[in-house]
Amino acid sequence: MVLTKLYGMHIHKSARVSFGTKLDKTNPKGVFIGKDSYLASGAIIFTHDFSRNFKANTYIGERCFIGANAIVMAGVRIGDEVIVGSGAIVTKDVPSNCIVAGNPAKIIKSQISTIKFGQLKI
DSSP states (O other), rough: HHHTTTOOOOOOOTTTEEETEEEOSSEEEGGEEOOEEEEEEEEEEEEETTTTEEEOEEEEEEOOOEEEEEETTOOOOOSEEEETTTTTEOOSSSOOEEETTTTTTTTEESOBBGGGGGGGOO
């Protein structure tokens, strides 16, 4: 994959990144995306904050779904089996096994399980 070889991003080979997803190339080595995760079109993953002049690693765990047009701010850690709602702005770490939504993103449901690409296990 171009993003891992050319930019040095850490994206598991089973993860899927939609064409319209924007991954921060200011600090590309700070992008970490886990196994079987899916980033929908329009999602933005930041690894730097220009206004505060810092760079930080941003982590997305395994079997996560990052919804369309969601924004994950620099330095955030998203746990395993997390669903981030479309349009959410994630400003703080998110524990595993929950759904977050809103601006700023808040937990709206916990103790969930997901399967491949962050699909909710029913």
